[in-house]
Structures are given as structure tokens and as C-alpha cells.
Amino acid sequence: MDNPLTALTLEQLRTRTSAKWRRYPPDVLPLFVAEMDVTLAPSIVEAVSGAIAAGDSGYPFGTAYAEALADFADARWGWRFDTAATASVADVMRGVVAVLNLFTAPGDAVVVNSPVYHPFYRYLATMGRRVVEAPLGPDHRIDPAALDVALADAATGDRRCALLLCNPHNPTGTVHTRAELQAVGEMAAGHGARVLVDEIHAPLVYAPAEHVPYLSLGVGASAFALLSASKGWNLAGLKAAVAVAGEAALEDLARLPEEVSHGASQIGVIAHVAALRGGVPWLDRLLAALDANRTALGGLLEAALPGVRYRPPDGTYLAWLDCRELGLGEDPAAAFLERGRVALSAGPDFGSGGGGHARLNFATSPEILAEAVARMAASVG
Numbered sequence: 001m002d003n004p005l006t007a008l009t010l011e012q013l014r015t016r017t018s019a020k021w022r023r024y025p026p027d028v029l030p031l032f033v034a035e036m037d038v039t040l041a042p043s044i045v046e047a048v049s050g051a052i053a054a055g056d057s058g059y060p061f062g063t064a065y066a067e068a069l070a071d072f073a074d075a076r077w078g079w080r081f082d083t084a085a086t087a088s089v090a091d092v093m094r095g096v097v098a099v100l101n102l103f104t105a106p107g108d109a110v111v112v113n114s115p116v117y118h119p120f121y122r123y124l125a126t127m128g129r130r131v132v133e134a135p136l137g138p139d140h141r142i143d144p145a146a147l148d149v150a151l152a153d154a155a156t157g158d159r160r161c162a163l164l165l166c167n168p169h170n171p172t173g174t175v176h177t178r179a180e181l182q183a184v185g186e187m188a189a190g191h192g193a194r195v196l197v198d199e200i201h202a203p204l205v206y207a208p209a210e211h212v213p214y215l216s217l218g219v220g221a222s223a224f225a226l227l228s229a230s231k232g233w234n235l236a237g238l239k240a241a242v243a244v245a246g247e248a249a250l251e252d253l254a255r256l257p258e259e260v261s262h263g264a265s266q267i268g269v270i271a272h273v274a275a276l277r278g279g280v281p282w283l284d285r286l287l288a289a290l291d292a293n294r295t296a297l298g299g300l301l302e303a304a305l306p307g308v309r310y311r312p313p314d315g316t317y318l319a320w321l322d323c324r325e326l327g328l329g330e331d332p333a334a335a336f337l338e339r340g341r342v343a344l345s346a347g348p349d350f351g352s353g354g355g356g357h358a359r360l361n362f363a364t365s366p367e368i369l370a371e372a373v374a375r376m377a378a379s380v381g
């Protein structure tokens, strides 16, 4: 079976003009930003090429993306949502901002589980929201006691507040269980916090772990979820995502400003629909290859960098590496970049708990992965 992670050589990848391949000079091996070193699923290539050839590049219309996503969610996770409860958004982060604007106002607090996807902090700062961290436990799972304290803090002064969940969790790859999500939802409700779940990595979960859509739970009725094909099929440059409202959140959905739904691009929608409708065999091949990489990474680290603590993730193609024993200080990624010419994401950017850590993107070929670890090892000592 074709492995989407070995379709391109390093030389071919270096001709790309996206952030992953242009942010650093060509002697740096990039394993930082969440882009994959894949060629696209055939269904996407066909649909996008066909649209370009036909000049089908006007304004997007209709609910084709929401319908494709609903069918995918039903087939993959046994969850069917009503497409009438959705809004098209430009991308997941723009959806996060729009939904938080429904739930909260400047000065209100938003709880996040740190360490967490670093743009959450930057976007919330721009929105004037107070970030309250509920650190994950050492096992990378949500710590109920810490979450309770954070929610109580967020709810002080009778202000509105929200909980921004990430499932699967970036950067640890934790896939929250049904019981965990249920308990989180009950706790949030107890503190009057509205819940918003970023499920962008949901297609990227390794069996036997299973993605549980938050809105499929009873506690999800008043929540919103943000979904997209962009991580699963490497479509970040083809803008489109979907916001889904729980059945008790339809009035909130109706308050979304009109401009929010004008951000997705026509070619983006075509690409995402083609991914969800025709790209599932490709996704399964990708998952098999990523699964092999997440295991191989453990072996590579054990052999060359036994001081690095690595817990293979249940979801995502991200490895959260605890490098504290290496003695590289707060930001090991800076040392790996300077001495080894390999770019990982800097742990401290992910908030509390990120010091001494680095995030490695293993959505690449086994050869590049091995070279990256060799470069990391050469940076130490």
C-alpha cells in the first residue's frame, strides 16, 4: 500500500513555499509547524484540479461541507449532527474566536489545559480575554482538581467564562475519554462555564483509542465544536472549517455575525468535501504510516537520546518531548536548532508545563525522522 509519507523526497519537499519549508534556511530540517510531508489524497487532487480547470472559483454556496462532515462523523465516530446546527468558518482558529465572542466579552476568562496549542494564548490576548490555566497531569490527562480550581477562578465576580478544550490535545496527543469528557462537562456546567471544543485533530486517532465527539455527549448540548479536514488531510492552505452547535446552543449560533461565514474559500470547501467523501482510504493509509512513525520515534530516541521522555500519543502526529534531563534549559528546541539544525516547536510557547519540552512533528518519512533524531542527538553533550 502506498505510504503518503514517503511519496516525496527531501529535495522535492524543499521546493515547497509553505511555512514549514520557508521559515528556516535550507540547512535546517523542519519538524515544527503542523504540516505533513505528504502528497494529497487522489480525491482532493482530482476535485481541486477539476475546479481550477472549470474556473469554479467563485463564492462558496450551500452546506456541502457540513453534509460531508456529518456523513464522515457518523461513519467514523457514530455521531450524526444536524447540518442546520452548523456555520461555515474560514478556519478553526477564526471559528474559535467567533464562538468565544458569543460566550464571553473582553475581561472575561477562558480556561485552557496547559500546555496547549500556543496560538490559543495569542488569540485570547488579542481578544482581551483572561487566560486561566488548568495544567494537565504528569500523565498528560486532564487533572479534575486543577480544572475545578481554574473554573472557580474563571467564574469569580459573576463574570461569564468559557472552557476551551482541545481534543485530541495538542501538543501531547492525549485523546480524552468519554468518562473524562463527561466529567469535564459536568464540572464546567457547575461553574457556569460554556464549553468550546477544538476537534481539528479528531481524524488523526490511533486504534484502539477512539475520538469521542464532545457534542455526542449529554453535556455537549450547550457546547460548540470546531471541526475541519485541514489537519487530517493537510489542507491548512485551503481555508475552510465548520462550527457545530449543540442542540441547546442554536440561539447562540443564530447570533454569529454574518461576516464569520464568509471566510471559507470555494476551493477550500471543494478540497475538504473531497477529503471527507473520497479520502478515507488515504486517511487510513496515512494513519498506518503515522502509527509506525510514532513507534519508530520511541526506538530512535531510546537509542540516541535516552534522556528524552516520550509518551507515544494516542492521536495527532505530534510528539511532546520532555527534554529536561538533557540539560538544555527552558527551551531545548533553541539548542536543537542552533547546534543540530533541526527545527522543533519551542515548549515554553505552549504555556505552563512547556519549559524543558519541545514538540516534534513526525508526519514525515522514516528517513527524515531518523535524521532529525540524529541531529538532536548531535546537539547534546
Ligand SMILES: Cc1ncc(COP(=O)(O)O)c(C=O)c1O
Binding pocket: 034, 090, 091, 092, 093, 094, 117, 166, 170, 198, 200, 201, 228, 230, 236, 241
Ligand atoms: C489544536 C489546533 N487548533 C487549530 C489549529 C489551526 O487550525 P486552522 O488553520 O484551521 O485555524 C491547529 C493547527 O495546527 C491546531 O493544532
